[in-house]
Amino acid sequence: MTTSPEAHDPAIDADPFDLHDVAWTAVSPRLATARLLVLGIWAVVLLGPTVALAAVVGAAWLWAVPAVLAVLLLWAGLLVRRQVRALRYAERADDLLIRRGILLRSLVVVPYGRMQYVDVSSGPLARRFGIATVQLHTAAPGTDATIPGLPPAEAARLRDRLASRGEARLAGL
Amino acid sequence: MSTALHPVPESAGEEDYDWRRLHPVTPALRGWKVLVAFVAVIGFQMSEMLRDVAEALGPGRAWLVVLGAVLVVGVVGFVYSALAWRVMRYAVTDGAVHLRTGLVFRQQRQARLDRLQAVDVVQPLLARLLGLAQLNLEVAGGAGSAVQLAFLRESEATALRAQILALAAGVGPLPAATGPAASQDPASQAAVPPDGVPPAGAPHAGQVPPGGAAPVYAAAPERQVYELPMSRLIGSIVRSVPPWFLVVAAVAAVGGSIALGDVGGMFVLVPAALGAGGYVWGRINTGATFRAAASPDGIRLRHGLTETRTQTVPPGRVQAVRLSQGPLWRGADWWKVEINVAGYGGAADAQAGSVLHPVATRAEAAVALWLVLPDLGVDDPLAALDAALAGVDTDGGFTPAPARARWVDPLTRRRHGVLVTRTALIMRSGRWWRSVVVVPHERTQSIALEQGPLQRRLGLASFVTHSTPGPVAPRVEHLDQHVAAALLEEQARRAREARAVAGPELWMRAAAAEIGASGEVTGAEPPHAQAAPGEPHVQAAPGEPRA
Numbered sequence: 001m002t003t004s005p006e007a008h009d010p011a012i013d014a015d016p017f018d019l020h021d022v023a024w025t026a027v028s029p030r031l032a033t034a035r036l037l038v039l040g041i042w043a044v045v046l047l048g049p050t051v052a053l054a055a056v057v058g059a060a061w062l063w064a065v066p067a068v069l070a071v072l073l074l075w076a077g078l079l080v081r082r083q084v085r086a087l088r089y090a091e092r093a094d095d096l097l098i099r100r101g102i103l104l105r106s107l108v109v110v111p112y113g114r115m116q117y118v119d120v121s122s123g124p125l126a127r128r129f130g131i132a133t134v135q136l137h138t139a140a141p142g143t144d145a146t147i148p149g150l151p152p153a154e155a156a157r158l159r160d161r162l163a164s165r166g167e168a169r170l171a172g173l
Numbered sequence: 174m175s176t177a178l179h180p181v182p183e184s185a186g187e188e189d190y191d192w193r194r195l196h197p198v199t200p201a202l203r204g205w206k207v208l209v210a211f212v213a214v215i216g217f218q219m220s221e222m223l224r225d226v227a228e229a230l231g232p233g234r235a236w237l238v239v240l241g242a243v244l245v246v247g248v249v250g251f252v253y254s255a256l257a258w259r260v261m262r263y264a265v266t267d268g269a270v271h272l273r274t275g276l277v278f279r280q281q282r283q284a285r286l287d288r289l290q291a292v293d294v295v296q297p298l299l300a301r302l303l304g305l306a307q308l309n310l311e312v313a314g315g316a317g318s319a320v321q322l323a324f325l326r327e328s329e330a331t332a333l334r335a336q337i338l339a340l341a342a343g344v345g346p347l348p349a350a351t352g353p354a355a356s357q358d359p360a361s362q363a364a365v366p367p368d369g370v371p372p373a374g375a376p377h378a379g380q381v382p383p384g385g386a387a388p389v390y391a392a393a394p395e396r397q398v399y400e401l402p403m404s405r406l407i408g409s410i411v412r413s414v415p416p417w418f419l420v421v422a423a424v425a426a427v428g429g430s431i432a433l434g435d436v437g438g439m440f441v442l443v444p445a446a447l448g449a450g451g452y453v454w455g456r457i458n459t460g461a462t463f464r465a466a467a468s469p470d471g472i473r474l475r476h477g478l479t480e481t482r483t484q485t486v487p488p489g490r491v492q493a494v495r496l497s498q499g500p501l502w503r504g505a506d507w508w509k510v511e512i513n514v515a516g517y518g519g520a521a522d523a524q525a526g527s528v529l530h531p532v533a534t535r536a537e538a539a540v541a542l543w544l545v546l547p548d549l550g551v552d553d554p555l556a557a558l559d560a561a562l563a564g565v566d567t568d569g570g571f572t573p574a575p576a577r578a579r580w581v582d583p584l585t586r587r588r589h590g591v592l593v594t595r596t597a598l599i600m601r602s603g604r605w606w607r608s609v610v611v612v613p614h615e616r617t618q619s620i621a622l623e624q625g626p627l628q629r630r631l632g633l634a635s636f637v638t639h640s641t642p643g644p645v646a647p648r649v650e651h652l653d654q655h656v657a658a659a660l661l662e663e664q665a666r667r668a669r670e671a672r673a674v675a676g677p678e679l680w681m682r683a684a685a686a687e688i689g690a691s692g693e694v695t696g697a698e699p700p701h702a703q704a705a706p707g708e709p710h711v712q713a714a715p716g717e718p719r720a
């Protein structure tokens with residue numbers, strides 16, 4: 001226990017997830033609206049029947065179910081905006097960085113040369129809100145390199161850019 | 174059918190390829206499988222219904238009906254297989270292996286040789302009795318992307334493997350006439366191991382087929398580096414959990430039956446015995462006669478009792494290695510060595526294909542690791558490996574998890590650690606279930622930093638590198654968050670630099686370009702193959718591994 005170096009110096013207490021000289025780009029705040037809408041739909045689907053059931057049966061303890069659901073939904077709703085704000089990406093010369101999460105944070109570095117293909121997808125709701133998702137695939141299934149909530153123009157630009165960079169730096173497996 | 178195939182240039186156009194048929198016994202072997210599947214499915218799924226039908230028909234006729242059904246299914250399966258065989262063709266060109274299949278839905282699949290990840294010759298029991306073999310060409314395309322040539326004559330399969338490996342290695346087709354002069358070829362010169370065995374894939378001078386100038390590809394020379402003795406395999410099974418579980422269950426059931434005076438409890442043993450028996454059989458069947466050899470074409474593994482499998486994994490195709498040891502193996506210091514190979518990941522028999530050594534001694538584990546990574550990138554590889562396998566904290570220059578990580582992981586904290594060498598990343602973890610993962614820098618796919626709420630409070634972070642599908646998932650838990658972030662940045666740079674200098678996919682060309690005058694290729698002697706564990710070795714300069 002004494003041999004391990006305690007590298008915890010308060011002087012360098014910067015956020016390690018903020019790699020220095022990296023210009024992060026945030027995703028569109030419309031993603032938060034879209035996610036809130038989805039959450040709202042879930043709220044109707046979940047709360048409606050449980051409230052109706054509690055009202056019909058009339059037992060006081062049955063109200064606990066919608067109450068718990070409401071608290072969870074409210075918590076999720078409050079988190080959405082912060083989660084979307086925490087979702088950022090950065091293009092560097094040789095790799096793409098993606099960071100996400102508040103409670104469970106992650107930072108992924110995907111080298112362009114490792115990219116196998118790029119997906120751009122946009123569901124009906126996402127199209128309504130004018131956002132698209134760009135996903136990078138490497139040969140590793142563990143690579144979770146998804147950037148949701150990009151404006152379609154930016155998504156297309158990113159896709160082309162990633163594809164051209166990937167080609168330039170392609171390196172087998 | 175001659176085993177010497179002219180590799181047609183890929184650009185010749187599909188119709189000009191040399192399309193060949195598989196062995197005519199193939200439909201019989203496949204039809205047999207259909208029959209077995211049918212009997213198994215009907216037997217297990219519909220036994221209730223069958224019983225009702227049998228009762229309705231009366232005892233004598235029921236057997237006739239069952240026999241008739243089996244016969245009809247057998248004939249249908251055989252006829253379908255025969256028709257499928259008629260349309261199934263394969264062709265080898267200088268750039269790819271093509272396979273045409275499909276009676277109703279036509280399919281043409283090609284495996285590009287420069288994307289070849291592994292070549293396996295598999296012989297199931299029945300095929301083996303008939304002298305047939307199946308050739309599997311694994312490419313990195315996820316599940317079901319392999320090109321399977323089933324079945325070929327055994328000699329044909331091995332000849333085809335030699336040819337495919339030679340073409341994939343970039344040795345290229347050489348007319349038989351230049352055979353005796355092959356040693357003037359730079360690629361083959363580089364590949365000649367010190368003992369002067371002919372090089373990989375070069376045409377063998379004495380093997381010109383009668384009546385043709387077609388090149389014959391000799392199999393690459395190989396040297397066996399380790400072999401698993403049966404006694405150790407059985408010992409390793411005895412020292413694993415399922416047999417003991419069975420013993421405990423048996424004692425409990427027998428004791429319970431005696432105490433209660435009721436024999437019914439004994440029947441609990443049947444599924445337990447079946448499960449444990451299946452496990453033991455699986456271990457013996459895949460691990461028996463396990464041998465590994467080094468050759469210029471890469472690692473060659475042979476194993477199997479009833480179904481034999483000969484795997485060839487070309488150099489640079491192994492994405493990650495894991496050495497692991499359970500608590501019961503510690504006394505004997507045995508290690509299981511597993512690898513990630515892009516082609517094997519999605520396959521159903523991935524477990525069988527991804528084992529580099531089922532039960533290795535420490536010295537053999539070092540050799541197995543050397544097979545994958547001839548240069549570990551430290552001055553004293555054995556010392557570094559010892560520190561990785563058994564060390565804690567900063568042993569061997571590892572960067573460990575800081576002391577405050579005890580709040581999230583009090584038991585195994587001291588084993589978490591990472592060592593960066595010139596060529597690879599070594600990650601250490603597990604106190605009772607020890608595990609060491611080695612990822613060559615140029616094989617890093619993507620890397621990540623992860624942090625949960627508790628880790629955040631303690632200023633810790635986990636470092637993850639993503640590898641292709643397989644048994645190895647490299648990660649280091651609970652590093653200091655700044656150390657982990659620095660490691661992330663450095664590793665991104667190191668992986669990029671390693672990729673830039675990494676050899677081309679045609680490995681023999683790489684060897685030729687690199688070696689020039691003299692040097693050792695993968696066929697050379699393992700540096701410490703003969704060194705017993707703990708024995709002082711020649712290169713034992715006290716290393717100063719970079720952390």
